[in-house]
Amino acid sequence: MELKISDHINYISEEMNLLISLADPEGYPAVLAQCRKKLEKTIDSPALFHRFDVVENIIKEGRRMLKKDMDLIKKYFRPYSNDYLCLANVVLLFTRWDWEETADTLEAYVRRQTPQERNYRFISMNLEQFNDDSDISFDHTVTMKQISSWLDDCPLSPEDKWQLFSAFIQWDKHIGPIVQLMKKAEKVLEKTKEQWLPLIHDFYTYWSRQCREKDVLGDIRTFFHIDLHTGSDKSILIAPNMIFMNAITFSVTEDNRPPAYDYYSIGILYGEELYLDFNIKASSEKEMSDNLQFLKLLSDKSKLEIMMSIKDEPAYGAQLARKMNLTTATISYHMGALIQNGLVSLKKVNNRLYYSVNRDKVKNILSNLEDLLL
Missing domain, CATH: 1.10.10.10 (Winged helix-like DNA-binding domain superfamily/Winged helix DNA-binding domain)
Incomplete structure (x- = not known):
């Protein structure tokens, strides 16, 4: 099993994360501010707080450039009560392992979503909780009855359930506005690129060195209790999150439709200043x-x-x-x-x-x- 380090962001994922943070100003931006306030009391690191500044500037620029779109942003990117799942994510059915997807291929990504593709993506997301069978094939059809049954069991409001159901029965009505919002979010990322690009370079440099010098997979298993030694013969890609920092996320691949990588992402704040060096005991x-x-x-x-x-x-x-x-x-x-x-x-x-x-x-x-x- 080979570890690979990504030297670029996933534009589609970052656009969604930016729009989610704009739709929920009391959510992620507030958490970001609280995290910074706490760390300022315990860590003296200009480099670390520069990273906070960059992410805060991206969100601030997004709020300025998309000011007129806030009603639509809240409609499609407001996270539901139990997760960062939002209406746009259900419409796009964007799964994390689409790492090679970038903003300039967003329309191609959408056009590729045939009914068969959408059924597979629906099954491969956490959204599929109504069905945990391991023998699902790519040809499996997700029916409206199954979706309705899943929604009945969801701990969501009736209004949110109806929105989710509409994502499946009126897909064409929703996809256009979502793509346009994400294109505007792309412009925010491009405008702030000079600020965040050095962070991605630092991420690549740091993790390349960690993988040469340390047993990163073993340390992640020890400290985060996630066993990445799954017997897969594919590479594992360690990739940077930018808007949602300090997150470790991963998806499980299907044998009948494997992606290029087992996918993991680690937030750009991880580095020398924080505890992913694995040698700093908890205070x-x-x-x-x-x-x-x-x-x-x-x-x-x-x-x-x-x-x-x-x-x-x-x-x-x-x-x-x-x-x-x-x-x-x-x-x-x-x-x-x-x-x-x-x-x-x-x-x-x-x-x-x-x-x-x-x-x-x-x-x-x-x-x-x-x-x-x-």
Whole structure:
């Protein structure tokens, strides 16, 4: 298995991320400001805060250049309550492994979406939670009945459900405005290119050195509890996120329709200043934050029951949903928080993602709590 480092951004993904951040000013931009404020108290790094400045400038320029389009942006790119899933993402069915797609091929990307292609993309996204079968073929047809059934189980408002349903029955009505908005977002990225391009160069330089000198896959498995040694014979591409920084994302490939890479992306903030050097121990403040988050998560009955259900034996989404008499969408919703906080580990086995309790993380937190309270 070979690690490859990307030296460019994914324009389509970055355009979507920019428009999502503009549609939800109290969401990502607010989180960005909070993250910066916290880091300013603990880290003295001009380079790090220059990166914050660049991303904040991109968002600010987007807000200025797309001011007249805000109503449309909010309609199509407002994230739903449980995720960064938005109406535009459902219309485009843009999956992360389309790494070679760039803004100048956006129309070609859209034109290529035959009904068969759209069915496959629907299945390959997290959106497909109504169906977790591993034997789905590229020719599988997603029916309106299946979509309706999935929407019935979604923890969304009736208005949001209707919007999602309309994305499938009136696709042609929505695709035009979305493409136009993304073209305008591309102009924002091009206008700010002199600011962000050096960050991508730094990303490439840093990760190229890390991959030469360290066991990056092993360290990611140890520190982020994601096992990337999946037995794949494809390369793994480490690629920069720009608008949504400090994120590790990945998609699971289908054997019958493999992309060029197993896809992972790592935010541009990762570098010398932060903890992906893997040799900086968590501060006492970080440990306290982990303790509080652990108690908060497991005070939720469903999350606690999920942890109990996978304590002895790993399970995949649909299997766990049947066992607990919940929808796979509900399982996915709760798993998001558990995985994000390192309490649950993921492992791919035969095209399925299996969840298991991250025993080392849980034991470490319980040990910290014991030291604090006993």
